[in-house]
Amino acid sequence: MPTIKDIARLAGVSITTVSRALNGYPDVSEATRQKIKKIAEELNYTPNSIARGLVMKKTNTVGLVVSEIIKPGVYHPFFLEILAGIKAALRRSGYDIILFTVDHESQGKVSYERLCKERKVDGTIVQGLKLSDPYIEQIKSTDIPTVMIDIPILTEKVGYVSSDNVKGAFDAVNYLVQLGHREIGFINGHKDAAVSFERLEGYRKALEHNGIRYDDRYVVYGDYTQQSGAEAFKKLILEVPGITAVFCASDLMAVGALKAAYEIGKKVPEDISIMGFDDIELSTIITPNLTTIRQEKYKMGYKAAELLLSIIKGGKPRHEVIPHKLVIRQSTRHYLQVMREDDCCTKAVE
Amino acid sequence: MPTIKDIARLAGVSITTVSRALNGYPDVSEATRQKIKKIAEELNYTPNSIARGLVMKKTNTVGLVVSEIIKPGVYHPFFLEILAGIKAALRRSGYDIILFTVDHESQGKVSYERLCKERKVDGTIVQGLKLSDPYIEQIKSTDIPTVMIDIPILTEKVGYVSSDNVKGAFDAVNYLVQLGHREIGFINGHKDAAVSFERLEGYRKALEHNGIRYDDRYVVYGDYTQQSGAEAFKKLILEVPGITAVFCASDLMAVGALKAAYEIGKKVPEDISIMGFDDIELSTIITPNLTTIRQEKYKMGYKAAELLLSIIKGGKPRHEVIPHKLVIRQSTRHYLQVMREDDCCTKAVE
DNA sequence: TATCACTTCCAAAACGTTTTGGATCCAATT
DNA sequence: AATTGGATCCAAAACGTTTTGGAAGTGATA
Numbered sequence: 219m220p221t222i223k224d225i226a227r228l229a230g231v232s233i234t235t236v237s238r239a240l241n242g243y244p245d246v247s248e249a250t251r252q253k254i255k256k257i258a259e260e261l262n263y264t265p266n267s268i269a270r271g272l273v274m275k276k277t278n279t280v281g282l283v284v285s286e287i288i289k290p291g292v293y294h295p296f297f298l299e300i301l302a303g304i305k306a307a308l309r310r311s312g313y314d315i316i317l318f319t320v321d322h323e324s325q326g327k328v329s330y331e332r333l334c335k336e337r338k339v340d341g342t343i344v345q346g347l348k349l350s351d352p353y354i355e356q357i358k359s360t361d362i363p364t365v366m367i368d369i370p371i372l373t374e375k376v377g378y379v380s381s382d383n384v385k386g387a388f389d390a391v392n393y394l395v396q397l398g399h400r401e402i403g404f405i406n407g408h409k410d411a412a413v414s415f416e417r418l419e420g421y422r423k424a425l426e427h428n429g430i431r432y433d434d435r436y437v438v439y440g441d442y443t444q445q446s447g448a449e450a451f452k453k454l455i456l457e458v459p460g461i462t463a464v465f466c467a468s469d470l471m472a473v474g475a476l477k478a479a480y481e482i483g484k485k486v487p488e489d490i491s492i493m494g495f496d497d498i499e500l501s502t503i504i505t506p507n508l509t510t511i512r513q514e515k516y517k518m519g520y521k522a523a524e525l526l527l528s529i530i531k532g533g534k535p536r537h538e539v540i541p542h543k544l545v546i547r548q549s550t551r552h553y554l555q556v557m558r559e560d561d562c563c564t565k566a567v568e
Numbered sequence: 569m570p571t572i573k574d575i576a577r578l579a580g581v582s583i584t585t586v587s588r589a590l591n592g593y594p595d596v597s598e599a600t601r602q603k604i605k606k607i608a609e610e611l612n613y614t615p616n617s618i619a620r621g622l623v624m625k626k627t628n629t630v631g632l633v634v635s636e637i638i639k640p641g642v643y644h645p646f647f648l649e650i651l652a653g654i655k656a657a658l659r660r661s662g663y664d665i666i667l668f669t670v671d672h673e674s675q676g677k678v679s680y681e682r683l684c685k686e687r688k689v690d691g692t693i694v695q696g697l698k699l700s701d702p703y704i705e706q707i708k709s710t711d712i713p714t715v716m717i718d719i720p721i722l723t724e725k726v727g728y729v730s731s732d733n734v735k736g737a738f739d740a741v742n743y744l745v746q747l748g749h750r751e752i753g754f755i756n757g758h759k760d761a762a763v764s765f766e767r768l769e770g771y772r773k774a775l776e777h778n779g780i781r782y783d784d785r786y787v788v789y790g791d792y793t794q795q796s797g798a799e800a801f802k803k804l805i806l807e808v809p810g811i812t813a814v815f816c817a818s819d820l821m822a823v824g825a826l827k828a829a830y831e832i833g834k835k836v837p838e839d840i841s842i843m844g845f846d847d848i849e850l851s852t853i854i855t856p857n858l859t860t861i862r863q864e865k866y867k868m869g870y871k872a873a874e875l876l877l878s879i880i881k882g883g884k885p886r887h888e889v890i891p892h893k894l895v896i897r898q899s900t901r902h903y904l905q906v907m908r909e910d911d912c913c914t915k916a917v918e
Numbered sequence: 919t920a921t922c923a924c925t926t927c928c929a930a931a932a933c934g935t936t937t938t939g940g941a942t943c944c945a946a947t948t
Numbered sequence: 949a950a951t952t953g954g955a956t957c958c959a960a961a962a963c964g965t966t967t968t969g970g971a972a973g974t975g976a977t978a
Contacts, residue, residue, distance in 0.1 A: 219685070221934055232958045237936060245956060264685050268627065269934030271618045273963045279666070288652040290866050293849065298647065302638040305669050314687060315667040316629070319655050335569070335614045337664060444853070473853065499643070500853065503794070503823065516640050571964055582928045587966060597926060619964030623933045 220261040281342035303519025348410035377535030387420025398553040403464035447474025469494035487551035506548030631692035653869025698760035727885030737770025748903035753814035797824025819844035837901035856898035
């Protein structure tokens, strides 16, 4: 491996000059610069980023700490999209990603600070932490440039990106109301995710906005997995048989609900409307296609990386909210109350 | 940030002693070792891996170069599982992953060597390259410890892991034959993947093994996406209307085929059997559940990382083959030739 | 007493960069 | 002739480790 020392020797100049020539400083004549560049080229010289990192105290590396996302058997349905966004934003600034995966247990063993400082990352993006994870508290008082995804922490050095979950849930439920539904169930996710609280709030607000009384019995909890969605649906339908629509806090749970509905003989959307949240790829593959609130995951990743870069440069952390979209597909439908009571009308309306 | 220099000062010893005490060398008395450890603890000292990497010429970092896996709109269906396996194998040896994403274009700009050497990774795992990618040739003559996934390259420093794709495809097609099918189509993937050739070979061998003549018209090509699977299926059914089963080189294409079948009014598995390859999560979500050849992706990642570690340590590269499994679900079914010709028998058999 | 072996320690070099604070030379200006 | 200013260059320090090749001290042995 050639070093600037080799180049210096070959070119008959000092290593200072090589360094400055290669890095475009003005105090080196064009002639020697060309000579040096040529030699570097011939030697197939690549600068040693480790050595550079040591003296500059900057590694051009950001950490990506992820939790609960890659573990055997449970794979996050849109982590890759976020990652793609992050990568895209990082590309031109020459940053690389170093991947840390943590779980609840490992967080007890090595602190957030230590994790980052040991590898000397310039900043980190944090994805998939639960509210009860030890890192949450540690991050609230860290001085490492950090951006959280979907977890609201805002300090001198940490910012976050998220969708407007309150508004997203509001839009979903409001849409169901517009379809004529008034008995609307809500399958929420676990209380270890900040978004669960926000989506619940959106659900409540939409009901209130439409003059529908909120009732605890209409909301039931899963853990964002398909399985849990199915179970929650069954529980909900037992508790409140009269519901005509259910809003789920994730597409995965909505798919579970969909399957549970079929199992107990309810057709979607004819008998009951089901809505999801996220818009994962599966939503367009499943039959019927899911009506859902689309989160722009790629953009979330992109904005997260941009924000991190700006914090690293000394910018002020902020909350970046990524716009969502209501996407209407096949799993929801008008609730025609009149028709129920008066079958003769059916044809006319159809 | 405290350094060993600080510790040395506080403990009244040399930095040599601090280094050796912390790294468990025997030539330091237990008393001073404890004193040093205590001070390190109090200062919340974390060793600087950059400085260490510089002198040791070893970064405890492996690169993960991925291509075509994370780009907007197309996400690899089981990259995360492989990643989880890699992570698991790397955990206890203290290696971290640095993520390189490349595409055909970027490969022209910076060579494989440069990519790795600039960041000073100790080795790399390579995933998702196409046969036509520039890196393929470069990797064949690299001296960087490398393990390929699904691409057969075996040199002094590079090994690979893969399923036995020939045998996998053989098992799939052979199973279809056992079900009574003899008119079996094959939706293969593009020729930019080594596995495509192997799976084709398996398909041919299974036919031959069962005394069925191979016919070019029965095989058609997609690009491993759902969309392409649907198109390929339609093309195939037009070309050879008589087929009773089709084997797809990926689950994603099988799902596409499934949908195309429904579109043209063919029921699966009643009218036609469809088999996939991979066993992605989607296979159990789709209706009917896909019969498929399961690849152990987690294990592939795990073994890849293990192999890489061994190559880094000076071990000899090898081809690690990961066992596959035939998993029978709902998309395949007996082909009852007799019944077609003599309807009265149906009931008896059912 | 001199030698030896063992334990415990350390000064200095090395890793490959960047950066600081000049030094040297030449031409132009006083 | 002396001074200034600009262009071009460089020696040395610094970054935080590990490692080499002893040195110093102690107790046992010859």
